[in-house]
Amino acid sequence: MYPTFRYHALANLSADEESALLSLGDREARWKAGETIQREGDTVHGFYLHVSGWIHSSLVMRSGARLIQKVHLPGDMLGTPNMALDRAADTITTITSAVTSFVPFERFRDLFYHQPRLAMLFTFAVQMERLSLMDTLAVTGRASAREQLARLFLDLHTRLTPLGVVSNDTFELPLTQEMIGDLTGITAVHVNRTLRVLREEGLIEQKGHLFQILDLERLQAIAPIRPRTPRFEPDWLSSSREGNSNAAAS
Amino acid sequence: MYPTFRYHALANLSADEESALLSLGDREARWKAGETIQREGDTVHGFYLHVSGWIHSSLVMRSGARLIQKVHLPGDMLGTPNMALDRAADTITTITSAVTSFVPFERFRDLFYHQPRLAMLFTFAVQMERLSLMDTLAVTGRASAREQLARLFLDLHTRLTPLGVVSNDTFELPLTQEMIGDLTGITAVHVNRTLRVLREEGLIEQKGHLFQILDLERLQAIAPIRPRTPRFEPDWLSSSREGNSNAAAS
DNA sequence: CGCGCGCTTGACCAGACTCAACTGTTGTGG
């Protein structure tokens, strides 16, 4: 089932809203590691709720280089930008085995007609994605490899924490060095070198796919930017006239 | 008056929708060149419709480096990501003299309650911004200075054309080389050198602030990415049950 | 058991940065 904590971070949902959100998606689809959910250029009819597993979305540039736009984690919504296009902007591929739930655009549209407040929260979520892209942009191409990796690991750390899979600053990291490279715009070779430096400095530790942040504070000092948190339920969110039945939280 | 062509590119607006869109903004505010409309960290109560002039939004990083996130042109909406935050994410500054119109979040929220289709188009516009950020990200830090500048000029060319200020591939370019640097993540010094190369290659020409693209085709061949166009009025956009009174376009 | 993928390391190279100096233009105050 789609984890709704992302929406609960934006506002208290009424029971109505919660169930509307949960009934957005079709029956869940299970994917093996390395499968392609959607290919750049495909015609699209909806988007995906991310239920479990690691997934990434990528672009292939004319030069042949692959750009990984983002690593998606459960709770994310995948492929929503395509609603404004006729062909998919990016390729969505599973990293580990994963579960998704498809949302046809028609059902999504009904949200705007019947659940205006939820539609607004959706728009907030999109804005948060946009902000995170802005932050990535601020770092990519401007910060050093060291700084970029620091930011990446901190970002994953904060996003994985609400999923309950981080303990003692340790988590599974199913990304290859090449993926990390495509994610940051750094060569895999240089990622390797930089990781070694971070390890030598006692900032991080890797045992197979198990990844540990040894010195969170120092890593935060290196990272040029800190993850953002959305504002919870701004006072203007609910109309004074209607749709105000949301004081009762779920 | 706010130019609505951006919305007309997304769908035919009913007369109702058109007037709802136009009545979003307060009385227009005039700014001189170099004024700051909003500062990073300010508390925000709304966003801005961009009526005329050149404006940019920027971030200052811990290192002191400035990142120009985007150059805004008339028809854009400024500062909308802040709706999900309690403090402004970026600083909005005029490049030339400019005119804006303020939209308080309350009035924006009412759009979702009374004009669901327009609210959806707003969300589309946000998604397009997100896509453009994705494309910028694909280039920044991955492409060479030459390629980045090619892309920047092509982007401005396509965005300025609907404003009717481009003739014979020539337009006013009020950006300093330092701004271009902050926009692309390149040093002003290197921007200068790269511009000289492009000039020597007969790709562009500059006479003061007048900028001309001499060889559009070759510039497009250099640019790693092409500007996107949104899909016009996807068939699922309007509900079959309600809000279907939009066949009559404006 | 061997193939292949991901990781590691070395040697060399180059695009972009830094620092610095100089020019031309604009605008402003004495």
Place this chain on the structure above:
DNA sequence: CCACAACAGTTGAGTCTGGTCAAGCGCGCG
């Protein structure tokens, strides 16, 4: 109305981060 400050643009010299190419290693899986 001139002098000067401030700023945008230009160019050179030297440096360095990160890319390229290449080779070797180790582990998991078929």
